[in-house]
Amino acid sequence: MDYSHVRDVDPEVADALEGEVGRQQDTLAMIASENHVSEAVxxxxxxxxxxxxxxxxxxxxxxxxxxxxxxxxxxxxxxxxxxxxxxxxxxxxxxxxxxxxxxxxxxxxxxxxxxxxxxxxxxxxxxxxxxxxxxxxxxxxxxxxxxxxxxxxxxxxxxxxxxxxxxxxxxxxxxxxxxxxxxxxxxxxxxxxxxxxxxxxxxxxxxxxxxxxxxxxxxxxxxxxxxxxxxxxxxxxxxxxxxxxxxxxxxxxxxxxxxxxxxxxxxxxxxxxxxLQPEFEAYAEQTVANAEALGESLKEQGLSLISGGTDNHLVLVDLRESHPDTTGKDVEEALEEVGIVLNANTVPGETRSAFNPSGIRAGTPSLTTRGFDEEACREVGELIYRVVDNVDDGDVKSEVSSRVDELCDAHPLYEELPSR
Ligand SMILES: Cc1ncc(COP(=O)(O)O)c(C=O)c1O
Structure with missing residues (x-):
């Protein structure tokens, strides 16, 4: 797939489309409601x-x-x-x-x-x-x-x-x-x-x-x-x-x-x-196993999870106890700088605002589509924690960012990447 026809008519949109291909390839999409469809879809x-x-x-x-x-x-x-x-x-x-x-x-x-x-x-x-x-x-x-x-x-x-x-x-x-x-x-x-x-x-x-x-x-x-x-x-x-x-x-x-x-x-x-194919069941099982591994890893680092864990594809972190001065928005923005994209989220009994809440939500559907397993998700949990704990530390963020780049390169999104 390339955007050559779009480029002929509308280079600005072509730039944005190609930019988005690059963004999706070069970042870890951990917004729990996102995924990557196949070339067929x-x-x-x-x-x-x-x-x-x-x-x-x-x-x-x-x-x-x-x-x-x-x-x-x-x-x-x-x-x-x-x-x-x-x-x-x-x-x-x-x-x-x-x-x-x-x-x-x-x-x-x-x-x-x-x-x-x-x-x-x-x-x-x-x-x-x-x-x-x-x-x-x-x-x-x-x-x-x-x-x-x-x-x-x-x-x-x-x-x-x-x-x-x-x-x-x-x-x-x-x-x-x-x-x-x-x-x-x-x-x-x-x-x-x-x-x-x-x-x-x-x-x-x-x-x-x-x-x-x-x-x-x-x-x-x-x-x-x-x-x-x-x-x-x-x-x-x-x-x-x-x-x-x-x-x-x-x-x-x-x-x-x-x-x-x-x-x-x-x-x-x-x-x-x-x-409907048998591989999909394996994908769904892996998505849940990955979320569990991610949650365990975050907990081992000292973060608190709403409900203590997960039965599905997402984890919800409550920052109030471990990092009372750090908001979900701080973490969302710091993580985006290193190439991990997730969202700030309210937590039950929220004491801040919906725009700047006390939690973050992270999901594994996209990473699982890219072939991440439990071990890789545990490592992602460690990377997330390093940023949560150092939202203002440029050196830490730069180290995490380099590792995110390696992980993205090791897990290409599409076999034949649409043009970028
Ligand atoms: C429980 C629930 N219902 C409905 C929706 C809305 O879905 P859509 O964005 O497709 O309108 C969402 C979106 O995240 C959701 O979480």
């Missing part, structure tokens, strides 16, 4: 399907010329059903947030009540934050994790649900490091006659590979992103029981979107095909 996503309108669904479109669009979308749907065992799948949401919006539109009326996890405790904006449409259109109350354990307190959620009597309960999170008891969340929802939406945006690939428990049997709706722990390119997906199929499909179009981004649907189809 890249090709599908940049295909001529971007030219095609196909409002509607396979076999019932509002436009002509949709035979190949139908093939691609049906393949994505069939493969998704096989991966997650869902009765009905809609692969058209443009993102995970829109997948959630689709579910709300399908079964809620403005003013209905949502119970979801607070953002600073690991929830997501689209679960009803006041800055998001969901917080503006619906009445939202939020639960929290236990501040001592960093884990969900299901009894407390059940009590809160009983008192609040929500119409819909959201499980599934952005910064939660432990397996979720979906069955219990389903029971809590049933007890108050609420819909249960499980948002598996982060763990979509882990669930598909069977290395994380699945909510599909215990939730009315399951939503996800297709670009985090599964490498199917940027997009969203909704799964539901057959009884909600029509409402969900109508909520996506005409409810909230026009024509599907068929090039992205093609990326989903190809990425799902890759995820």
């Amino acid at each position: 890249l090709e599908a996503q940049s295909s001529v399907l971007t030219n095609k309108y196909a409002e509607g669904y396979p076999g019932e479109r509002y436009y002509g010329g949709c035979e190949f669009a139908d093939d691609v979308e049906q393949l994505a749907i069939d493969r998704a059903k096989e991966l997650w065992g869902a009765e009905h799948v809609n692969v058209q949401p443009h993102s995970g947030s829109q997948a959630n919006m689709g579910v709300y539109l399908a079964v809620l009326e403005p003013g209905d009540k949502i119970l979801s996890l607070d953002l600073t405790h690991g929830g997501h904006l689209s679960h009803g934050h006041p800055a998001n449409f969901a917080g503006q259109v619906y009445d939202v109350e939020q639960y929290e994790v236990d501040p001592d354990t960093g884990r969900l307190d299901y009894d407390a959620v059940a009590e809160q649900a009983e008192a609040y009597d929500p119409d819909l309960i959201v499980s599934g999170y952005s910064a939660y490091t432990r397996d979720v008891d979906w069955e219990r969340m389903g029971e809590i929802s049933d007890a108050v006659d609420a819909y249960h939406l499980a948002d598996i945006a982060h763990i979509t690939g882990l669930v598909a590979a069977g290395v994380h428990s699945s909510p599909v049997e215990h939730a009315d709706f399951v939503t996800g992103s297709t670009h985090k722990t599964i490498r199917a390119g940027r997009g969203g997906i909704i799964m539901c029981r057959e009884e909600y199929a029509d409402e969900v499909d109508k909520a996506v179009i005409p409810g909230m979107q026009g024509g599907p981004l068929l090039h992205n649907v093609a990326g989903k189809a190809v990425g799902f095909q890759e995820a």
Whole structure:
């Protein structure tokens, strides 16, 4: 892949695209929601399907010329059903947030009540934050994790649900490091006659590979992103029981979107095909093993992890005890200088602001795609610690940066690197 046509038309964008290729190759992407898709998914996503309108669904479109669009979308749907065992799948949401919006539109009326996890405790904006449409259109109350354990307190959620009597309960999170008891969340929802939406945006690939428990049997709706722990390119997906199929499909179009981004649907189809191969299970297992190794390494250096460790692909570090004068933002910026890219994150019981919080979140999906194993992730943990402990020390940062360069060179992103 090269950007020669872009360069002819628009050198400024070509420079940015090539710069980004270099940036991705030369840094360690540890933002837990990022990954690297294959060349096959890249090709599908940049295909001529971007030219095609196909409002509607396979076999019932509002436009002509949709035979190949139908093939691609049906393949994505069939493969998704096989991966997650869902009765009905809609692969058209443009993102995970829109997948959630689709579910709300399908079964809620403005003013209905949502119970979801607070953002600073690991929830997501689209679960009803006041800055998001969901917080503006619906009445939202939020639960929290236990501040001592960093884990969900299901009894407390059940009590809160009983008192609040929500119409819909959201499980599934952005910064939660432990397996979720979906069955219990389903029971809590049933007890108050609420819909249960499980948002598996982060763990979509882990669930598909069977290395994380699945909510599909215990939730009315399951939503996800297709670009985090599964490498199917940027997009969203909704799964539901057959009884909600029509409402969900109508909520996506005409409810909230026009024509599907068929090039992205093609990326989903190809990425799902890759995820159906036996190697994907090994990838997902390695992702989790790597996160555990990273977490152990950080703990051995003296950092404190929310919940004490991880069952999935991410770790959440609470800096307050070990480095009370260092914020998550300080660490994020110092790490970016050495080529390790992750994000500052709030921690349960946050005492600073969301912009300058007390924690950092680090994930292993991208490193695992690049072939990092547990030993390499332990070393990355050591490098991270050296920077956390020396955010203002140029000599330390320069040493760490050199080692990051070596690690990046030893783990090329693409066999044939797109032009840079
Ligand atoms: C739990 C959860 N839901 C939804 C989303 C939104 O996904 P997207 O960025 O695809 O809209 C995220 C993103 O990180 C997430 O963590």
